[in-house]
Amino acid sequence: MRFIVVFSILLGLVTLSAQDQVLSLQQGTLRDWTMQKDTMMKISAAMPGDKFTFKPTPPQRNFGEQVLHVVEANVNQINRLGSKVPAPAYNMKETDRAEILKMLEASFDYGTAVLQLFSDQDLLAPAVSSRADRFMGGSNRVRIVNYVMGHTWDIYGQMVVYLRLNGITPPASQRP
Numbered sequence: 001m002r003f004i005v006v007f008s009i010l011l012g013l014v015t016l017s018a019q020d021q022v023l024s025l026q027q028g029t030l031r032d033w034t035m036q037k038d039t040m041m042k043i044s045a046a047m048p049g050d051k052f053t054f055k056p057t058p059p060q061r062n063f064g065e066q067v068l069h070v071v072e073a074n075v076n077q078i079n080r081l082g083s084k085v086p087a088p089a090y091n092m093k094e095t096d097r098a099e100i101l102k103m104l105e106a107s108f109d110y111g112t113a114v115l116q117l118f119s120d121q122d123l124l125a126p127a128v129s130s131r132a133d134r135f136m137g138g139s140n141r142v143r144i145v146n147y148v149m150g151h152t153w154d155i156y157g158q159m160v161v162y163l164r165l166n167g168i169t170p171p172a173s174q175r176p
């Protein structure tokens with residue numbers, strides 16, 4: 001009986017301790033950003049190089065263009081946070097799989113470097129104005145990060161279809 005009481009007390013303390021470890025706004029945003037990088041790098045690498053030009057229908061972007069679209073959105077939106085970290089260069093006409101993957105990684109690394117510099121208060125400060133304001137309105141920095149991550153999840157969903165149409169199971173759906 002004594003064991004059960006001691007065990008219950010210890011379990012309660014561990015539970016309370018875990019609940020007290022709430023991430024800050026900056027830590028949570030950075031964690032979400034790095035998890036998205038991992039997911040996007042895996043799905044992008046899952047498509048063979050000879051399929052980077054695959055389009056489900058003629059008017060759609062090809063797979064490589066989808067990845068480059070994420071690169072461009074990451075760089076342009078993270079640039080709106082107003083950091084002194086230099087943005088990576090990218091080439092929207094690139095067709096080489098290895099180069100596209102490098103640009104994707106660099107775009108996420110840029111976001112990581114910028115987010116690491118901002119405190120919670122910094123993330124709540126206004127973002128730099130841009131043409132994106134025409135549909136978003138004025139935004140604070142964290143809203144910009146959430147916007148670009150939401151955009152990327154939309155593109156991820158499209159990329160899943162591209163893979164499946166080529167008989168490839170997306171990495172996140174693979175079972176051991």
